[in-house]
Amino acid sequence: MGDTGVATRAATDQELRMSEVQAMPPPASVLVLQGGGALGAYQAGAYATLSHRIPEFDWLAGISIGSINAAIIAGNPAESRVRKLEDFWSTVSDGAASLAPALGAPQLAGAMGSALFGAPGFFTPRPFWPWPDGIGWPGAISLYDVAPLRETLGRLVDFDRLNAGPTRLTVGAVNIRTGNFAYFDTTQCRLGPEHILASGALPPGLPPVEIDGEAYWDGGLVSNTPLNYVIETDEVRDLLIFQLDLFSATGELPANLMQVDARTQAIRYSSRTRLNTDVAKREQELKLALGRLLSRLPASFAENPDLALLTAYASLRGLNIVHLIYRQASHETFGSDYDFSRAAVERHWRAGAHDAERALAMPAWDSLQDGAVRIFDPTNADPARRAKRPTPISKPVGDPKVAARR
Numbered sequence: 001m002g003d004t005g006v007a008t009r010a011a012t013d014q015e016l017r018m019s020e021v022q023a024m025p026p027p028a029s030v031l032v033l034q035g036g037g038a039l040g041a042y043q044a045g046a047y048a049t050l051s052h053r054i055p056e057f058d059w060l061a062g063i064s065i066g067s068i069n070a071a072i073i074a075g076n077p078a079e080s081r082v083r084k085l086e087d088f089w090s091t092v093s094d095g096a097a098s099l100a101p102a103l104g105a106p107q108l109a110g111a112m113g114s115a116l117f118g119a120p121g122f123f124t125p126r127p128f129w130p131w132p133d134g135i136g137w138p139g140a141i142s143l144y145d146v147a148p149l150r151e152t153l154g155r156l157v158d159f160d161r162l163n164a165g166p167t168r169l170t171v172g173a174v175n176i177r178t179g180n181f182a183y184f185d186t187t188q189c190r191l192g193p194e195h196i197l198a199s200g201a202l203p204p205g206l207p208p209v210e211i212d213g214e215a216y217w218d219g220g221l222v223s224n225t226p227l228n229y230v231i232e233t234d235e236v237r238d239l240l241i242f243q244l245d246l247f248s249a250t251g252e253l254p255a256n257l258m259q260v261d262a263r264t265q266a267i268r269y270s271s272r273t274r275l276n277t278d279v280a281k282r283e284q285e286l287k288l289a290l291g292r293l294l295s296r297l298p299a300s301f302a303e304n305p306d307l308a309l310l311t312a313y314a315s316l317r318g319l320n321i322v323h324l325i326y327r328q329a330s331h332e333t334f335g336s337d338y339d340f341s342r343a344a345v346e347r348h349w350r351a352g353a354h355d356a357e358r359a360l361a362m363p364a365w366d367s368l369q370d371g372a373v374r375i376f377d378p379t380n381a382d383p384a385r386r387a388k389r390p391t392p393i394s395k396p397v398g399d400p401k402v403a404a405r406r
Contacts, residue, residue, distance in 0.1 A: 025236065025237050026237070027238035027239065027240055027318075027368050028058040028059055028234065028237045028238070028240070029054050029057045029058050029059070029240045029242075030057065030058065030059040030060075030061065030240065030241045031047070031050075031057045031059070031061070031070070031073075031241075031242050031244070032061050032062075032066075032225060032226055032227050032230060032241055032242065032243040032244065033060070033061070033062035033063070033066025033067070033069055033070050033244050034063060034064075034224050034225045034244065034245045034246050035063040035064025035065055035067075035199075035200070035202075035218065035219065035220040036064070036065055036066075036245075036246025036247060036326070036337050037064070037065055037202075037337035037338050038065075038092075038114070038119075038336070038337055038338055038339050038344060038345065039246040039247075039336060039337050039348055040064075040065030040066065040068065040069055040246065040348075041344075041345040041346075041348035041349045041352070042244070042246060042326040042348040042349070042352035042355075043065075043066060043069050043244045043246070043352060044069055044085040044086075044088075044089055044349055045348065045350060045352030045353040045354075045356070046242075046244055046324055046352035046353060046355060046356040047069070047073065047081075047082070047085065047244075047352075048082045048085065048349075048353060048356075049352075049353045049357055049360070050242060050356050050359075050360070051078070051081065051082060053360055053366075054242075055078050056078060056166060056167065057167060058166075058167065058168065059169075059170070059230065060073055060074050060167055060168070060169050060170070061169075061170040061171075061172075061226040061227075061229065061230050062169075062170075062171055062172075062199065062226065063171070063172045063199060063218075063219040063220055063223070063224055063225060064199055064200040064202065064218050064219060064220050064224070065200060065246075066244075066246075067171035067195075067199035067200060067219075068088070068149075068153075068196055069085065070169055070171065071153065071157050071162060071169065071171070071191075071196045072084050072085055072156055072157055073085070074161075074162045074165060074167045074186075075156070075157035075159060075161055075162035075165075076157070076158060076161070077161070084156050084157075087156060088121070088152065088156055089345050089349065091120055091121040091122075091152065092119040092120060092121050092122045092152075092340050092345070093340050093341060093342040093344075093345040093346075094120050094342070095114070095117055095118065095119055095120045095340065096113045096114075096116070096117035110335075110339040110340070110343070110344055111336065111338050112335070113340075113341065114335075114338045114339060114341070115338060118144060118148075119340040120148065121148050121152040122146070122148055122149050122152065122340070123144040123145065123146050123148060123149060124144060124145050124147075125144055125145075126139045126142070126143060126144060126145055141203070141204065141208070142203065142204055142205065142206055142207035143204060143205050143206075144205050144206055144207075145207075146206050146207065149197060150193050153193045153196055153197075157193075157196075159192055159193070162186070162191060163186050163191060168185070168186055168187055169185070169186045169191060170183055170184070170186070170226060170229065170230075171183070171184050171191070171195055171198075171199040171219070172184075172219030172223070172226050172229070173198040173199045173201070173209075173216040173217065173218065173219045174216060174217045174218065174219055174221045174222050175214055175215075175216060176208055176214075176215045177214060177215065179222075181219065181222045182216065183226070183229055184198075184199075184211075194209050194210075194211055195211065197209045198211055198217075199216075199218065199219050200218055201216060201217050201218050202217070202218035202220065202221075203217055203218070203221075206218070224247070225243065225245065225276065227241070227243055227276050227277070227280070227321075228276060231280050231319070235315060235317070236317065238317050238318040238319070238368040239317070239319050240320045240322075240366060240368060241319065241321045242322045242324065242359075243277070243321055243322070243323045245323070245325045246325075246326050246337075247326070248325050248326070248327050248328070251267075262328070277321050277323060277375050280319065280321070280373060281319075284317075284319055284371070284372075285373070287313060287314050287315040288315070288316070288371045290310060290314045291314035291315065291371075294307070294310060294311060294314055315371070316370050316371045317370070317371070318368040318369045318370050318371060318372050318373070318374075319368075319372070319373040320365060320367075320368055320373075320374050320375075320376065321373070321374070321375045321376070322359050322362075322365050322377075322378075323375060323376065323377045323379070324352070324355045324356065324377075324378065324379055325377075325379045326348065326351060326352070326355075327379060355378060355379055358378035358379075359376065359378040361378075
């Protein structure tokens with residue numbers, strides 16, 4: 001009787017699985033963008049290349065600078081997104097920080113220029129340093145004013161399109177009062193400039209942003225990547241995820257204090273990228289094993305109240321995670337995340353375009369398999385070899401000839 005029950009249940013499950021496969025919605029393409037300040041030009045360059053193969057992502061999820069890039073993409077039609085990204089990165093890199101390379105100064109000078117003078121269209125230094133007794137005044141708890149960024153978002157992002165367009169957008173921030181992470185999602189609420197500003201409000205540089213009576217800081221304080229949110233929120237569709245990270249969890253032993261600062265920052269904001277993808281892969285393997293085990297249960301288990309819970313947890317969906325990670329060059333140490341000099345921005349843009357080209361050249365990155373989790377990593381971990389890589393075919397940021405052609 002037990003064998004007959006098992007065989008009957010297996011045949012029934014096979015029929016159910018076939019119907020599930022036929023009814024399963026089409027795969028979703030997702031772009032996951034980590035935070036990282038000036039390094040975000042890497043994501044823009046990567047998107048400029050990826051958009052040739054994936055002109056319309058189904059879902060964009062970002063933290064901090066990743067949320068700004070994502071908002072520009074989601075808030076514009078496909079044919080103008082790269083141009084708008086070029087506009088943003090050209091604008092923010094058109095300030096005093098760009099004088100450093102022209103004067104032959106090292107990368108550190110570009111970061112210091114941004115720190116002292118701000119970045120056009122992004123943030124400006126406050127006229128006075130914060131006062132300990134200036135309670136209630138934004139200048140008491142932040143060094144910079146982000147009013148320019150609000151204006152830039154208003155110029156470059158169509159928020160009506162962002163909320164009603166074909167692309168879902170999710171940005172992450174941290175509730176200052178509770179310390180809890182909060183995701184703002186166009187499937188759940190209407191997003192405005194304040195949500196993008198909140199996601200990137202990194203203290204003590206930038207002020208908190210109030211939304212519906214609650215104050216928020218940069219999402220990177222808790223998690224610098226929304227990958228887990230994407231995977232846990234959509235548990236039905238196959239997902240093709242491009243994860244664009246700006247900090248590498250792996251690196252060399254620092255040799256001086258500036259390198260110590262850069263290394264600790266990378267460890268802090270990498271958000272354990274390898275761990276996240278490895279955990280996602282392991283969890284999917286467990287769901288698959290559970291599904292196989294459930295298909296072998298005798299029919300007598302059908303009335304067991306635990307079976308419905310376990311069946312809901314089991315999954316046959318496939319996950320492909322294409323993981324691009326910006327790896328800093330040897331001369332990039334202290335302050336690379338706020339070096340908004342034109343030279344640095346163009347270097348990061350080219351690096352993103354190059355890594356995206358390598359990703360698209362990998363076999364089977366776009367071939368999803370039911371129940372399989374596959375991770376593709378085209379990023380070269382060897383800094384010496386990375387420095388020797390060829391210059392990719394990419395339009396320079398802010399080139400007036402590019403704007404004229406468009």
